[in-house]
Amino acid sequence: MKLVEHFESGLDAPICLTWELTYACNLECAHCLSSSGRRDPRELTTEQCEAVIDELQRMQVFYVNIGGGEPTIRPDFWHLLEYAVNHQVGVKFSTNGVRITPERAAFLASPACGGYVDVQVSLDGATAEVNDRVRGPGSYDTAIRALANLRDAGFADAKISVVCTRENIGQLDAFAALAEEYGATLRLTRLRPSGRGADVWDELHPLPEQQRELYDWLMARGEGVLTGDSFFHLAAFGEALPGLNLCGAGRVVCLIDPVGDVYACPFAIHEEFLAGNVLTGGGFQRVWQDSPLFADLRSPQTGGACAQCAHYDGCRGGCMAAKFFTGLPLDGPDPECVQGYGEHSLNELSLAGARSIPAASQDHSRAVPTRNQPVLLKLMTRPPARPPVSDCAENPLAGWTP
Amino acid sequence: MILDEAWRLSPSVALRPEPFGALAYHFGNRKLTFLKRPELVRVVEQLADHPDVRSTLDAVGVPEGQHPAYAAALEGLADADMIRPRSEEDR
Ligand code: SF4
Numbered sequence: 065m066k067l068v069e070h071f072e073s074g075l076d077a078p079i080c081l082t083w084e085l086t087y088a089c090n091l092e093c094a095h096c097l098s099s100s101g102r103r104d105p106r107e108l109t110t111e112q113c114e115a116v117i118d119e120l121q122r123m124q125v126f127y128v129n130i131g132g133g134e135p136t137i138r139p140d141f142w143h144l145l146e147y148a149v150n151h152q153v154g155v156k157f158s159t160n161g162v163r164i165t166p167e168r169a170a171f172l173a174s175p176a177c178g179g180y181v182d183v184q185v186s187l188d189g190a191t192a193e194v195n196d197r198v199r200g201p202g203s204y205d206t207a208i209r210a211l212a213n214l215r216d217a218g219f220a221d222a223k224i225s226v227v228c229t230r231e232n233i234g235q236l237d238a239f240a241a242l243a244e245e246y247g248a249t250l251r252l253t254r255l256r257p258s259g260r261g262a263d264v265w266d267e268l269h270p271l272p273e274q275q276r277e278l279y280d281w282l283m284a285r286g287e288g289v290l291t292g293d294s295f296f297h298l299a300a301f302g303e304a305l306p307g308l309n310l311c312g313a314g315r316v317v318c319l320i321d322p323v324g325d326v327y328a329c330p331f332a333i334h335e336e337f338l339a340g341n342v343l344t345g346g347g348f349q350r351v352w353q354d355s356p357l358f359a360d361l362r363s364p365q366t367g368g369a370c371a372q373c374a375h376y377d378g379c380r381g382g383c384m385a386a387k388f389f390t391g392l393p394l395d396g397p398d399p400e401c402v403q404g405y406g407e408h409s410l411n412e413l414s415l416a417g418a419r420s421i422p423a424a425s426q427d428h429s430r431a432v433p434t435r436n437q438p439v440l441l442k443l444m445t446r447p448p449a450r451p452p453v454s455d456c457a458e459n460p461l462a463g464w465t466p
Numbered sequence: 467m468i469l470d471e472a473w474r475l476s477p478s479v480a481l482r483p484e485p486f487g488a489l490a491y492h493f494g495n496r497k498l499t500f501l502k503r504p505e506l507v508r509v510v511e512q513l514a515d516h517p518d519v520r521s522t523l524d525a526v527g528v529p530e531g532q533h534p535a536y537a538a539a540l541e542g543l544a545d546a547d548m549i550r551p552r553s554e555e556d557r
């Protein structure tokens with residue numbers, strides 16, 4: 065059995081576990097994958113979080129990607145960070161930078177964190193203009209201040225984490241220059257139509273020629289640039305990019321959300337991909353090892369309409385979440401299939417009036433917009449918590465908002 | 467020649483058993499490596515118990531014809547600091 069086949073059939077514990085600590089966030093990014101904004105009253109308590117960390121240590125999950133919401137606004141965030149590090153669970157956390165003060169930066173660089181902590185600052189534009197349109201007013205300055213604080217405190221190798229969009233693909237060199245300036249590593253990831261991302265995906269996802277631009281840039285300048293394995297669908301342009309090159313959902317990847325629900329992937333927060341909850345008997349380990357959903361995801365996949373494609377070995381039909389949230393069949397091509405098949409299917413569905421996007425099964429967006437609301441969200445034509453509508457929906461009120 | 471040298475698992479590395487062998491994680495440089503065969507896992511685990519790599523391979527039952535392949539795999543692991551040469555004090 066080849067290694068990749070082992071990955072496909074699932075490992076005893078995840079390799080890439082994301083844990084979102086809270087749905088609360090100071091920002092309201094237009095493309096937020098977890099539709100964050102407000103805290104959920106059922107969020108895990110400090111003790112429950114510690115128990116999860118104990119279990120991760122027992123399962124030898126060597127590190128966890130912590131996100132949110134904005135994880136650092138949880139009052140016990142810094143405590144949990146130290147708790148994890150002291151239990152041999154390294155932490156890589158994603159932040160918009162709001163709480164990375166000079167003092168916190170010094171703490172992160174200190175021996176208390178023992179080099180077990182990685183910080184990822186999100187930035188979706190190399191200029192305030194491009195970034196703030198998506199992430200909200202002031203968010204560029206906040207991120208840059210955090211990066212400067214980290215650098216000045218001697219924190220080595222922070223990450224600048226960029227979601228690639230139609231508006232920032234032209235800024236790849238500028239991002240690389242920013243990373244250089246702040247002694248950071250650039251990390252590029254894919255925009256997926258998850259959470260509020262579903263509402264802006266059509267207007268924000270890179271155009272076909274930009275996909276090519278991105279691929280060429282990664283080939284030419286990608287050394288030392290992290291991609292979180294997100295662009296394996298671009299392997300169909302030619303050479304495979306470094307990484308596992310398969311959809312790891314439920315196989316080597318999974319998500320624990322703020323209330324302890326376990327999903328197949330951080331980009332698949334939907335009841336369809338909900339495997340269980342860490343608070344039920346047996347905890348996370350039971351869910352990971354025994355859930356029927358994960359067993360299903362780990363069973364051999366046929367490749368469906370992609371099986372005939374010459375690029376299937378590298379691309380493997382792309383991202384499950386991207387297909388699901390754009391309304392495409394899971395065993396067909398990715399919506400951003402570089403052969404154009406995904407776009408073609410989307411167009412056909414739209415023309416036939418049959419493109420139906422699954423309704424969000426949870427939404428923690430703020431009910432009332434704040435001054436942090438990004439322009440893009442204001443411009444949005446569809447309401448964020450939209451009903452499950454397709455053009456042929458039977459309900460006469462479908463698509464109608466008061 | 468690594469086969470004649472004394473090595474051990476690096477102290478910052480943890481091994482997690484998996485169906486194909488093991489995952490090796492280095493807490494210092496945060497590198498994750500896959501040990502793709504159970505025999506290789508046993509070799510790495512037992513390096514410290516034997517005077518040199520060759521006798522470790524013999525103890526695990528790796529046929530001599532495969533020694534060069536294992537030597538190459540171990541050199542790769544050494545480059546990532548997954549295994550370390552044993553110094554005099556370790557012996
Ligand atoms: S669903 Fe998409 S984002 Fe999630 S693991 Fe699969 S390819 Fe990656």
Ligand code: SF4
Binds near residue numbers: 374405406
């Ligand atoms: S047809 Fe499927 S396998 Fe081929 S490039 Fe498109 S998404 Fe990838």
